[in-house]
Amino acid sequence: MLFNSIDFAIFLPIVFILYWSVANKALELQNLLLVAASFVFYAWWDWSFLSLIVFSTLVDYTIGLKLKLEDNQFRRKVLLLASIFVNLGFLAFFKYCNFFLDNFVAAFSFFGAAMEATSLKIILPVGISFYTFQTLSYTIDVYRKKLEPTNDFIAFSAFVSFFSQLVAGPIERATRLLPQFYQRRRFNYSQAVDGMRQILWGLFKKVVIADNCAEFANQIFNNSADLNGSTLVLGAVLFSFQIYCDFSGYSDIAIGTARLFGFDLMKNFSFPYFSRDIAEFWRRWHISLSTWFRDYLYIPLGGSISMKIRNTFIIFIVSGFWHGANWTFIVWGVLNAIYFLPLLLSGRNRNIITIVAAHQRLPTLKELLLILKTFTFTVFAWIFFRAENLPHAFDIISAIFSYRLFEAPKVSNAFDFFILTILLIYFIIQEWNGRRWNYALEKFGLKWHRSIRWGLYLLLFIIVCLLGGNKQDFIYFQF
Amino acid sequence: MILFIKKTILFLFLFIASNFIYLIILQKTDWNYKKRIDALTLDAPDNDIIVIGNSLAMDGIDTELLSQNGYQSYNLSLGGSSLRTNYIQLNEYLTLYEKKPKCVILGLGSYLNDFEKETIHPIVEYTQKDREVSFRDLPMLKFRWLFKELLKKLVSKAHREASLKYGQLRFKKQVPDNTALDHNNDFPIDRYKSAPFIYDIIDLCSDYDIELIIVEMPGLKKTRHKKRFNCMLLDEVNNNGLLLDYNNFSDCEIFDDQKDWIGDSHLNAYGAKKMTTRLLSDLQKMDVTAPQRLKCR
Numbered sequence: 001m002l003f004n005s006i007d008f009a010i011f012l013p014i015v016f017i018l019y020w021s022v023a024n025k026a027l028e029l030q031n032l033l034l035v036a037a038s039f040v041f042y043a044w045w046d047w048s049f050l051s052l053i054v055f056s057t058l059v060d061y062t063i064g065l066k067l068k069l070e071d072n073q074f075r076r077k078v079l080l081l082a083s084i085f086v087n088l089g090f091l092a093f094f095k096y097c098n099f100f101l102d103n104f105v106a107a108f109s110f111f112g113a114a115m116e117a118t119s120l121k122i123i124l125p126v127g128i129s130f131y132t133f134q135t136l137s138y139t140i141d142v143y144r145k146k147l148e149p150t151n152d153f154i155a156f157s158a159f160v161s162f163f164s165q166l167v168a169g170p171i172e173r174a175t176r177l178l179p180q181f182y183q184r185r186r187f188n189y190s191q192a193v194d195g196m197r198q199i200l201w202g203l204f205k206k207v208v209i210a211d212n213c214a215e216f217a218n219q220i221f222n223n224s225a226d227l228n229g230s231t232l233v234l235g236a237v238l239f240s241f242q243i244y245c246d247f248s249g250y251s252d253i254a255i256g257t258a259r260l261f262g263f264d265l266m267k268n269f270s271f272p273y274f275s276r277d278i279a280e281f282w283r284r285w286h287i288s289l290s291t292w293f294r295d296y297l298y299i300p301l302g303g304s305i306s307m308k309i310r311n312t313f314i315i316f317i318v319s320g321f322w323h324g325a326n327w328t329f330i331v332w333g334v335l336n337a338i339y340f341l342p343l344l345l346s347g348r349n350r351n352i353i354t355i356v357a358a359h360q361r362l363p364t365l366k367e368l369l370l371i372l373k374t375f376t377f378t379v380f381a382w383i384f385f386r387a388e389n390l391p392h393a394f395d396i397i398s399a400i401f402s403y404r405l406f407e408a409p410k411v412s413n414a415f416d417f418f419i420l421t422i423l424l425i426y427f428i429i430q431e432w433n434g435r436r437w438n439y440a441l442e443k444f445g446l447k448w449h450r451s452i453r454w455g456l457y458l459l460l461f462i463i464v465c466l467l468g469g470n471k472q473d474f475i476y477f478q479f
Numbered sequence: 480m481i482l483f484i485k486k487t488i489l490f491l492f493l494f495i496a497s498n499f500i501y502l503i504i505l506q507k508t509d510w511n512y513k514k515r516i517d518a519l520t521l522d523a524p525d526n527d528i529i530v531i532g533n534s535l536a537m538d539g540i541d542t543e544l545l546s547q548n549g550y551q552s553y554n555l556s557l558g559g560s561s562l563r564t565n566y567i568q569l570n571e572y573l574t575l576y577e578k579k580p581k582c583v584i585l586g587l588g589s590y591l592n593d594f595e596k597e598t599i600h601p602i603v604e605y606t607q608k609d610r611e612v613s614f615r616d617l618p619m620l621k622f623r624w625l626f627k628e629l630l631k632k633l634v635s636k637a638h639r640e641a642s643l644k645y646g647q648l649r650f651k652k653q654v655p656d657n658t659a660l661d662h663n664n665d666f667p668i669d670r671y672k673s674a675p676f677i678y679d680i681i682d683l684c685s686d687y688d689i690e691l692i693i694v695e696m697p698g699l700k701k702t703r704h705k706k707r708f709n710c711m712l713l714d715e716v717n718n719n720g721l722l723l724d725y726n727n728f729s730d731c732e733i734f735d736d737q738k739d740w741i742g743d744s745h746l747n748a749y750g751a752k753k754m755t756t757r758l759l760s761d762l763q764k765m766d767v768t769a770p771q772r773l774k775c776r
Contacts, residue, residue, distance in 0.1 A: 017484075415627070415630075419627065454490070461494060462497055466626040467626065468623065
C-alpha cells in the first residue's frame with residue numbers, strides 16, 4: 001500500500017479510529033491492532049512475503065531470549081552470527097543473488113572461460129533492507145547488553161512490522177522504539193495535529209515536487225544520448241530534488257503517521273541540501289541509515305589513521321551496495337568516500353555542526369558558495385546513482401563536460417517546466433524558512449490566525465491533488 | 480480526540496466544498512467540459528454530419544465551414560478521448576436525439592493515438608448516466624490535468640482567446656512546424672485494421688444507416704506518409720468505414736509550416752479551414768448525404 005494512494009487514505013482513518021477506541025483499553029490490544037494493521041498494509045503489496053517478516057521476527061525474538069540466558073561468550077557470538085546469517089542471508093538472496101551471479105559469469109568470461117548462466121527471476125520483497133537492519137539492531141544491542149531482550153512477542157512483532165516505517169524507514173533502533181511499545185499510548189492532541197502537518201508536508205514533497213521532477217528527470221536520463229550538456233545538468237539537478245523529496249517526503253509521512261498513533265520516530269533528514277560540506281551533508285541525509293552504519297559497522301571497525309581510510313571506504317561502499325546490486329551504487333559510494341576523506345583526515349569533519357545561518361535570515365556569501373559547492377558535488381554523485389549502468393553514467397558525464405554544456409537546455413513541455421520551476425522556488429524558500437525545525441512546516445504560521453493557517457493547509461492539500469505529477473513508486477521501495 | 484476528529488472532519492468538509500467549486504469553475508471555463516455539457520443538451524439538433532475523435536479532430540475540423548456549405552455539422556470530439564469514448568459519445572448522441580446524421584467523420588492520427596486504449600474519457604465517464612460513484616470521482620482527483628489547462632488560460636492570452644464554434648475548438652495561436660519530413664514513413668494500415676473499437680463504431684453507424692468516414696488527420700512534417708494511402712473500406716460487407724489519408728506529403732502541401740499549426744500536430748483555426756476545405760471537396764465528390772454512396776476519391 002502506497003502512502004500516496006486512495007487505499008491508504010481509507011486504511012489510515014479506519015486503523016486510527018479502531019486504535020483509539022476499541023484498542024485503547026489495553027496496551028496488548030493496541031499492539032495487537034498495530035501488528036494486524038501492519039500485516040494488512042504489507043499484504044496489500046504481496047501477502048506471500050509476510051512469511052519473511054514473521055520468520056525474521058521469530059528468529060530475532062528467540063535469539064534475543066537465548067542471549068539473555070547465555071553467559072558463555074562463544075555461544076553468545078554463535079547466536080549473534082546466527083541472527084546475522086539469517087537476516088543478511090535473506091537480503092543477500094533476494095537482493096544480491098543475480099548481481100553476484102552475473103559478475104561471476106562476467107569474470108570467468110574475462111579470463112576466457114565461457115560460462116552460461118540464466119539470471120534467476122527473484123522478486124525483491126519491499127522493505128527488506130529496512131526491516132532487516134531494524135531487527136539486526138535489536139539482536140546486536142541485546143548481544144552488547146545495551147538492551148534487555150523482550151518477553152513480549154506482540155510488542156516485538158509490532159516493533160519489527162510497524163506499518164508506518166516498515167517499508168522505507170526510518171530504520172529505528174530497538175533501544176529507541178521498542179520501549180515505546182511497552183507503554184500504553186494515550187492520545188495527545190498536539191502530537192496528532194503535528195503528525196497531520198508533517199504528513200501534509202511529506203505529501204507535498206513526494207507528490208508535487210518529487211513526482212513532477214521525476215517526469216523531467218526520467219525523460220532526460222532515458223534520452224541522454226540525444227541531449228546537450230546543459231540539459232543533462234538540468235536532469236541531474238532535477239533528480240537530486242526528486243530523490244530528496246521522494247525519500248524525505250516518505251519519511252515525513254512515516255513519522256507523521258507514527259505520531260498519530262502516539263509514537264516518536266527518529267528524524268531521517270535535516271535539510272541536507274543546505275549543508276556546507278560533505279560531512280555535514282552525511283549528518284543530515286538518511287540519518288537513520290548513516291548512524292546505523294556508524295554504530296554497528298564503523299565504530300566496531302575502529303583503528304588508526306590508515307584504518308580510518310579503509311573504514312571510510314568500507315562504510316561508503318557498503319552504504320552504496322545497500323542501495324542496490326549495481327556497480328553504479330558502489331561508484332556512488334566510493335565517490336562520497338573520496339569527498340569525505342579529506343575532511344576526516346584533516347580533522348574538519350565535525351567543524352560544522354549547527355544549521356547554516358542559525359541566527360540570521362539569509363546566509364553569508366561564503367556560506368552560500370559552500371552550500372552551492374556541496375550541492376554540486378552531490379549532484380555529480382547522483383548521476384551515478386541514477387544512471388542505468390556505468391557506461392551510461394560516463395556517457396552523461398562526458399556529454400556534460402563538452403562544449404554543448406553552453407547550449408541552452410531543452411525541455412519537452414515548457415509550460416509544465418514553468419509550473420515546476422515555480423513550485424521548486426516555493427519549496428526551497430519554505431525549506432529555508434523552516435531549516436531550524438524538524439520539518440519545514442512544523443512551526444510555520446502557528447502564530448497566524450487560525451483561518452489563515454487552515455487556508456494555507458487547505459491550499460497545500462489542493463496543490464497536492466491538482467499539481468501532483470504522475471504517480472510514481474517511492475524510489476526507496478526498490479532498495 | 481473528539482476535538483481532533485471534529486477538526487479533521489471540518490477540514491475534509493472544506494476540501495469537498497473546494498472540489499465542488501473546482502467543478503463549477505471547470506464547467507464554466509474548460510472547453511472539453513463545456514462541449515460535453517453542450518452535446519448532452521442540444522436543442523433538437525438537425526445535423527447531417529457529426530465529427531467524433533480526439534483533439535486532432537476537435538481543433539482540426541471546421542464544422543462551421545461544413546455547415547455553411549450545405550452539410551449541417553457538429554463537432555463532438557474531445558481532447559484526449561479514446562476510440563472507446565468516441566463510441567460511447569456517438570451511441571449517446573444517436574440514442575438521445577431523434578434526427579440521426581447521415582454521415583459520421585472519425586478524425587484520428589495514427590502517429591498520436593493509441594487505438595487500443597480502453598479507458599473512457601474522465602469527463603464522459605463522469606457525466607454518463609448510471610455511473611458508479613467512488614472516492615476517485617472527487618473532481619480534484621478526477622480532473623487533475625485540467626487544472627494545468629486552467630493555469631494556461633491564466634497566463635496565456637492565446638489560450639484565453641480560443642473559442643468553441645459548432646463544437647470545434649479554434650485557436651489563433653501559431654506555432655511553427657520545425658520538424659522535417661521522414662521519407663521512410665508509410666501509412667500504418669494494420670493499426671487501423673486491428674483496432675476493435677473502430678469496428679464497433681462502424682457497426683453502430685451501419686445499424687443506423689449512417690456512413691462512416693475515417694480520416695487520418697494531417698500532422699507535423701515528421702509524421703507524414705511519403706505516399707498517399709489509397710483509400711479503402713474497412714467493412715466491405717456493409718460497405719462502410721471509408722478510410723482516407725490526409726497526412727501525406729502531397730495532401731499536406733496546402734499547409735503553411737509557419738502559420739497553420741498550434742503544436743504537436745494540432746491545426747489552428749487557419750489550418751483547420753484549409754483541412755476542412757480539402758475534406759469538403761471530397762465529401763461533395765462522394766455526396767455523402769445520399770445513402771450508400773461511399774467510394775474512394
